[in-house]
Amino acid sequence: MERVNPELVPQKTLYTGAKMPAIGLGTFGSDNYPGEVIAEAVAGAIRAGYRLIDCAAVYGNEHLIGPKIEEAIKEGIVKREELFVISKVWNDMHGDGDVLIAVAKTLKDLRLDYLDLYLIHWPFPNSHPPGASGDSRDPNAVPYIHENYMRTWRQMERLVDMGLVRHIGTSNMTVSKLEQVLRDARIKPAANEMELHPHFQQPELFKLCIDNDIVPIGFCPIGSPNRPERDRTPEDTSPIEDPVIVEIAERRGVHPAIICIKWAVQRGQVPIPFSVKPKNYISNLKAVTEDPLTDEEMAAINSIDRNCRLIKGQVFLWEGAESWEDLWK
Ligand SMILES: NC(=O)c1ccc[n+]([C@@H]2O[C@H](COP(=O)([O-])OP(=O)(O)OC[C@H]3O[C@@H](n4cnc5c(N)ncnc54)[C@H](OP(=O)(O)O)[C@@H]3O)[C@@H](O)[C@H]2O)c1
Numbered sequence: 001m002e003r004v005n006p007e008l009v010p011q012k013t014l015y016t017g018a019k020m021p022a023i024g025l026g027t028f029g030s031d032n033y034p035g036e037v038i039a040e041a042v043a044g045a046i047r048a049g050y051r052l053i054d055c056a057a058v059y060g061n062e063h064l065i066g067p068k069i070e071e072a073i074k075e076g077i078v079k080r081e082e083l084f085v086i087s088k089v090w091n092d093m094h095g096d097g098d099v100l101i102a103v104a105k106t107l108k109d110l111r112l113d114y115l116d117l118y119l120i121h122w123p124f125p126n127s128h129p130p131g132a133s134g135d136s137r138d139p140n141a142v143p144y145i146h147e148n149y150m151r152t153w154r155q156m157e158r159l160v161d162m163g164l165v166r167h168i169g170t171s172n173m174t175v176s177k178l179e180q181v182l183r184d185a186r187i188k189p190a191a192n193e194m195e196l197h198p199h200f201q202q203p204e205l206f207k208l209c210i211d212n213d214i215v216p217i218g219f220c221p222i223g224s225p226n227r228p229e230r231d232r233t234p235e236d237t238s239p240i241e242d243p244v245i246v247e248i249a250e251r252r253g254v255h256p257a258i259i260c261i262k263w264a265v266q267r268g269q270v271p272i273p274f275s276v277k278p279k280n281y282i283s284n285l286k287a288v289t290e291d292p293l294t295d296e297e298m299a300a301i302n303s304i305d306r307n308c309r310l311i312k313g314q315v316f317l318w319e320g321a322e323s324w325e326d327l328w329k
Contacts, residue, residue, distance in 0.1 A: 002282050004049035006082070008289040012270060014167060014190045015213040020084045020116070022265045023288050024052030025281060026219065026274035028059045030227050031131050033276055035061030041276035043068040046078055048282045054193075054217070054272040055110065056088040056121055057102060060130055062109035070111040085112060086193075086217075088121035088171060089156075091316070094148070095125070099155035103164055118156060118165040119193055122172045123149055124327075126316040134230030134314060141318035143326070146180050157187045167191065169214070172313065174328050175204050182212055191215040196269050197223045197260055198239040201305040210268065221264050221271035222257045224310055237308045244304050248297050258287045263301045266293055 010022040025045045029038050042053055042065050053069075055062050069085070072078050087110065093102035103118060125148070126141035156168040167190035170178060182188055192209050194202060196218030209216040220227070223239040239245055240256035249256040257273070257280070264271035265288045275281045293301070312324035321327075 001044065001048060001278060002286075003047065004282065004285045004289060006049045006051050009049065009051070009285065010265060010288060012215050014215055015188070016167065016190065018116070018166060020215065020270065021050075021052040022270055023050075023261065023285060024054050024084070024086070024217075024270065024272040025050050026054050026272040027061060027065060028056065028274060029061075029276070030224070030274075032226055035059075035064040037276050039064035039068045041278075041281065043072060044278050045281050045285075046072045046083075048278065049285055050281070051078070051082055052084040052086070052270070052272070054086045054219075055106070056090070057093075057106050057109075058088070058090040058121065058130065062087065062106055066109050066111035080112070084116040085110060086117040086119065087115050088119040088193075089152075090127070091122050091125050092127040094120070094152040096151065096155075099152060099159065103159055107164065114163060115165045117167045117169055117191055118159060119169045119171045119191070120149070120152060120156065122313070122316060123170070123177055124316050126318065128315045131228075132230065132315055136315055137317060137319075138315075139319075141316060143318055143321070144177055146177070146184075149177070149181070150184050153181065153185060157185070160187050169193065169217075172311075173205070175208055176329070178205070178208055178214075188212070189214050191217050191270075193217040193219055193272075195220050195309060195311050196264065196271070197221050198242060198245060198263060198301050198304055199223060199237050199306045199308040200310065201302070203305070206269070216269040218264050218269040218271045220310055221273050222260050227310060230315065231311055233312070235308070236310055237306050239304075242304055244300050248293070248300070252291065254287075255283070258283060259293070259301070261287045262291075262293050263298065266298055267302075
């Protein structure tokens, strides 16, 4: 198997001074792959040189990924301190006392004694069963309530105090929500995971992160071509089919996905592309170590933003909400 020297992979520095790789492997299989296959991809990706793994309790595969991480460490392929492992507390574990229970389960499943970064997956306690259809709704769903979010955040801060997690962060936020958290946090978010690809560049939220030394982690960096049916609408566009991206890819003789990855890292976010196929996940890693895009290519891609959010989160809507856009106010 081809291997990329992890020392060649660019690093980002968190506000604590800790480093994280500028690209990681996603582990949400969009309900298309069994957990065993995803865990095998994590094992292969670590062997190939990946050092950042983006996990979440709700992906239902941490108990399968953990043994692969443990094996890689035991076999001397990687040291724990060289890995940067992310996980996320799911929406049904925001209540008082629940976050500690959630992180304990994740640590046990991942066979780790600390996480490098722990995120609040969504800023709502609204939940849905895995694999839910797009029209399923949580009858107890509520809008964003800042006071409640901060109660969950206080629990996250305690995990840092306890040494169970090195950093804490947010996910699926908006400018106004993140500003409120920045105002009220004792330990501020070190990273914000958000949808980011050439057709959804979120310039204001991205800038807020950069200005506050929060690392933007970009999910769906390729435009999530295999996302679940519930996350598809007729208006969605695809960055890997954009003529600007396709033209640059053809000129360079690579897949358009590679151009999306290069753009992401050069722009300053940390993409976490998903694939279980070694050819794809290795080429994604390699992409950030060679042949950078030119300033002209970067400018051309910067100009194709279509404000096209793919992961709309409509399953988290509360009664009385009008559309998925209410989640993003
Ligand atoms: N925080 C959140 O709420 C949140 C939400 C969504 C996602 N995420 C995270 O972000 C990760 C990535 O998101 P995503 O999986 O939705 O979207 P994505 O990474 O944009 O797209 C993944 C798809 O792209 C294809 N692909 C990957 N590399 C490729 C390459 N080099 N050439 C051609 N095709 C390639 C893969 O197809 P093949 O399978 O054919 O390789 C895969 O199905 C998730 O796994 C998860 O960890 C987080």
